[in-house]
Amino acid sequence: MDAACFPNLTGEAVDGTPFVGPADFAPGRTIAMTAFALESRAEVESWGPYIDALVRSRSDVRARLFAVLGAGAKMMRGVILGGLRSALTAPELRASTVVVFTDVDAFCRALGVTDRKTLGVFLVEEDGRIAWRGSGAYTAAAGAALTAALS
Amino acid sequence: MTTATAPTDFSTRHRELLDRAREAIRSRTFYSGFPESARAYGESAPAEGTAAFEARLGKPFVLAGPSGDGFSATERSPYGRPLDVQYPVADVDALLAAASAAMHGWAAAPIDVRAGVALEALVRINAHSFEMAHAVMHTTGQAFMMAFQAGGPHAQDRALEAIAYAVDEMSRVPERVLWEKPAKPEPLRIEKTYRVVPRGIDLTIGCSTFPTWNAYPGIFASLVTGNAVIVKPHPQAVLPLAITVEIIQQTLREAGFDPALVTLAVDTPERPLAKILAQRPEIALIDYTGSSGFGSWLEDHAAALVFTEKAGVNSVVIDSTDDQAGMLRNLAMSLSLYSGQMCTTPQNVFVPREGIMASGERVAFDDVVTGLVGAIDGLLGAPERAVEILGAIATDATLARVDGENAKAGVVRRSVALEHPKFPQARVRTPLVAVVDAADAERFDHEAFGPITYIVRTADTNESLRLATAAAQRRGAITAIVYTTDPSVLAKAQTWAQDGKVNLAVNLTGPLLVNQSAAFSDFHVTGGNPAGNASLTDAAFVANRFRIIETRTPVA
Numbered sequence: 001m002d003a004a005c006f007p008n009l010t011g012e013a014v015d016g017t018p019f020v021g022p023a024d025f026a027p028g029r030t031i032a033m034t035a036f037a038l039e040s041r042a043e044v045e046s047w048g049p050y051i052d053a054l055v056r057s058r059s060d061v062r063a064r065l066f067a068v069l070g071a072g073a074k075m076m077r078g079v080i081l082g083g084l085r086s087a088l089t090a091p092e093l094r095a096s097t098v099v100v101f102t103d104v105d106a107f108c109r110a111l112g113v114t115d116r117k118t119l120g121v122f123l124v125e126e127d128g129r130i131a132w133r134g135s136g137a138y139t140a141a142a143g144a145a146l147t148a149a150l151s
Numbered sequence: 152m153t154t155a156t157a158p159t160d161f162s163t164r165h166r167e168l169l170d171r172a173r174e175a176i177r178s179r180t181f182y183s184g185f186p187e188s189a190r191a192y193g194e195s196a197p198a199e200g201t202a203a204f205e206a207r208l209g210k211p212f213v214l215a216g217p218s219g220d221g222f223s224a225t226e227r228s229p230y231g232r233p234l235d236v237q238y239p240v241a242d243v244d245a246l247l248a249a250a251s252a253a254m255h256g257w258a259a260a261p262i263d264v265r266a267g268v269a270l271e272a273l274v275r276i277n278a279h280s281f282e283m284a285h286a287v288m289h290t291t292g293q294a295f296m297m298a299f300q301a302g303g304p305h306a307q308d309r310a311l312e313a314i315a316y317a318v319d320e321m322s323r324v325p326e327r328v329l330w331e332k333p334a335k336p337e338p339l340r341i342e343k344t345y346r347v348v349p350r351g352i353d354l355t356i357g358c359s360t361f362p363t364w365n366a367y368p369g370i371f372a373s374l375v376t377g378n379a380v381i382v383k384p385h386p387q388a389v390l391p392l393a394i395t396v397e398i399i400q401q402t403l404r405e406a407g408f409d410p411a412l413v414t415l416a417v418d419t420p421e422r423p424l425a426k427i428l429a430q431r432p433e434i435a436l437i438d439y440t441g442s443s444g445f446g447s448w449l450e451d452h453a454a455a456l457v458f459t460e461k462a463g464v465n466s467v468v469i470d471s472t473d474d475q476a477g478m479l480r481n482l483a484m485s486l487s488l489y490s491g492q493m494c495t496t497p498q499n500v501f502v503p504r505e506g507i508m509a510s511g512e513r514v515a516f517d518d519v520v521t522g523l524v525g526a527i528d529g530l531l532g533a534p535e536r537a538v539e540i541l542g543a544i545a546t547d548a549t550l551a552r553v554d555g556e557n558a559k560a561g562v563v564r565r566s567v568a569l570e571h572p573k574f575p576q577a578r579v580r581t582p583l584v585a586v587v588d589a590a591d592a593e594r595f596d597h598e599a600f601g602p603i604t605y606i607v608r609t610a611d612t613n614e615s616l617r618l619a620t621a622a623a624q625r626r627g628a629i630t631a632i633v634y635t636t637d638p639s640v641l642a643k644a645q646t647w648a649q650d651g652k653v654n655l656a657v658n659l660t661g662p663l664l665v666n667q668s669a670a671f672s673d674f675h676v677t678g679g680n681p682a683g684n685a686s687l688t689d690a691a692f693v694a695n696r697f698r699i700i701e702t703r704t705p706v707a
Contacts, residue, residue, distance in 0.1 A: 037517035038563035072512035075475045076522040083525025086532025
């Protein structure tokens with residue numbers, strides 16, 4: 001069953017800024033992408049041009065990528081964040097990429113995600129409500145649906 | 152005018168070096184005959200080495216001994232620097248005749264004299280370590296510091312180790328004994344002499360990635376046991392071995408021996424010589440490092456005694472760890488160093504699909520993958536540091552393989568080009584990581600030489616060990632690592648090592664990398680699986696390079 005709200009979560013952006021949801025979704029609306037495996041990287045990249053254009057044209061919308069890892073991986077926190085800092089050199093990418101160490105099963109249940117191999121894409125209101133959801137790589141239809149949900 | 156040095160002087164001069172090396176091969180504790188620290192060579196050594204290297208470029212490189220018509224210049228620097236060193240093309244018949252002729256005087260020399268001359272040559276090679284570093288760097292693509300250490304002192308230590316083994320083995324039998332058998336009315340008294348004689352001419356076939364490190368053991372083991380040596384370098388990495396032969400020839404000449412005892416056989420792309428030389432009846436020994444295809448052909452077809460180091464598929468089995476970050480950083484360095492172009496670099500990383508245990512907590516498979524990729528990203532984050540770790544890609548074939556793999560499914564870290572701050576034309580590529588399932592054997596169950604790593608998703612650690620064992624047995628393996636905190640898994644990993652006949656490393660989380668092999672202590676290749684039939688260095692590597700001829704004379 002699809003969840004109505006994005007689950008509460010605590011994470012850390014690659015630039016070191018803490019993130020606590022839902023409070024830090026405000027102000028404005030957020031396109032939140034959830035990735036549970038590196039194999040989703042191509043799907044993340046496929047959304048890049050659409051989201052870049054969107055956030056440049058609308059000051060009330062931001063995008064965040066949540067890299068969701070198991071709590072056991074927290075011992076690798078330094079390795080993973082260090083690697084991401086090396087891979088993501090642009091400040092806006094570092095600020096918008098949030099690493100979350102959590103109980104992944106519980107997080108997915110709360111979000112209504114059943115396929116962890118596929119990128120999740122959500123339009124989240126500033127109070128954490130989910131206004132639209134999609135998944136997988138960018139398509140023109142998915143982009144149009146998200147644009148419609150934003151209007 | 153040159154002054155000949157009595158060959159016995161070299162023997163006396165280097166006796167302590169030899170004694171310490173002989174002790175080290177017995178104790179297997181740390182020993183190095185040649186310092187790996189660049190500072191140990193003096194302030195002027197780097198500049199002198201650079202100047203010596205640059206003086207070689209764009210010119211003919213002429214050595215003692217016969218040569219055929221024309222010159223060959225096949226080397227292309229992976230850093231894009233023009234080399235154009237021209238080597239005389241070998242005349243096979245003349246080379247073999249010269250080697251046979253030169254061997255007579257050399258074989259007649261006492262063992263300690265031969266060892267002394269070889270050690271003197273080695274010490275002189277050591278003095279050229281900076282020049283050698285540039286030569287190795289610009290032919291193999293190794294970064295400078297690796298080229299200095301692996302191409303210089305570490306290679307020299309491997310040569311010293313081979314000399315020590317050779318002297319040990321030849322010294323097992325006395326030169327003379329009075330044999331008395333009780334009998335009536337008189338005991339039977341026989342004077343017996345034992346003479347070490349060489350097998351013949353050794354053909355050392357060099358490789359493109361570690362031309363000195365891999366060739367020196369065979370060259371020096373054969374020399375000290377009285378054989379002549381023809382060095383056939385890889386067309387991409389001639390200069391390091393040409394410099395080596397030049398120094399050995401100078402030393403031989405100075406000691407009063409025929410310098411044609413050691414010669415260089417350079418060929419052309421139109422007429423490669425390795426197969427031709429290998430099939431000549433005059434060749435008694437072959438030392439080979441390189442691809443499995445030609446190595447296996449030599450093992451099957453050459454009449455000579457063949458020592459090979461070929462290729463393999465090295466495996467990592469991750470079961471559990473108490474130091475996940477240390478494990479990932481260690482693996483990241485192992486996978487990145489010299490862009491995976493070491494025969495010791497791991498290729499397949501087996502991880503159970505349910506993940507691993509780390510400090511008592513379960514870590515999901517995907518998170519292990521994320522961690523390993525993160526560790527590689529972190530290691531290579533600064534480009535100026537990255538190029539010193541990665542070096543450059545040695546051959547076009549490796550570049551093509553990486554490009555092809557980039558386009559396949561499961562790639563979670565693409566290989567991309569990096570610009571070298573000093574050499575804009577350098578062929579630098581970052582490591583590629585792909586996730587595959589255990590069922591995708593056709594993808595990972597063969598050697599993918601270069602910066603390519605497969606993380607293989609297995610049912611459990613038992614399947615990981617089974618696949619790793621099968622790979623070692625069928626494809627060969629030179630290294631193996633297991634990460635586990637479970638004694639029962641460690642016991643199974645020992646079985647993997649024994650059944651696969653591969654040397655095992657356990658829980659490497661610090662500075663020691665599985666890629667590294669220390670002379671005098673580590674055996675490089677076991678000789679027990681398809682990755683090679685010889686080991687650097689054990690007694691078997693030297694003992695069959697000579698025979699013992701006995702003379703029995705009754706005495707009154």
